[in-house]
Amino acid sequence: MTHTVFFWLRPDLSADDRAAFEAGLRSLLAIPGASRAVIGKPAATPKREVIDDSYDWALELDFASLADQDVYQVHPIHTAFVESQKSKWDRVRVYDFEWA
């Protein structure tokens, strides 16, 4: 399965706040259990009406099972990230999809 998260940060954040968010996001990549873990920013692909490029950061993790994703959710690095950074986002949207 793939766990996909998009973050829209508060527009009033300082550069330091944004850097701390990015560092926190990057810390999630070290959590064991994911077979693929990436973070990214909207790509400069040609603009199309169907593309949403309004978010600030994407996070994506592949897991072999739903149970592995559940374990990730309660990992101390993940809970520390949410607690320390959640005040910085306006909106977060998660898409969890199971491969078919």
Next chain:
Amino acid sequence: MTHTVFFWLRPDLSADDRAAFEAGLRSLLAIPGASRAVIGKPAATPKREVIDDSYDWALELDFASLADQDVYQVHPIHTAFVESQKSKWDRVRVYDFEWA
């Protein structure tokens, strides 16, 4: 980079229409150029307010470069899929993100 697409299908589609959509979506996985290509459906992860599980299908392709994604967009299998299946979706949302 990752090219992520979510499809919301028309609720009135027949089972045959849905099967043809799925077959078309699956045909995209054979397009060369992606280092990772998966399709999937909303996973049964624990419900949370931030999760959007209202879509019918997800498609995700990783490309080594933005140029490779541009090539994919105009591949005959992709254009045939869009032409033959676009009447079946109510909404499509694309997130293209560049790894950071």
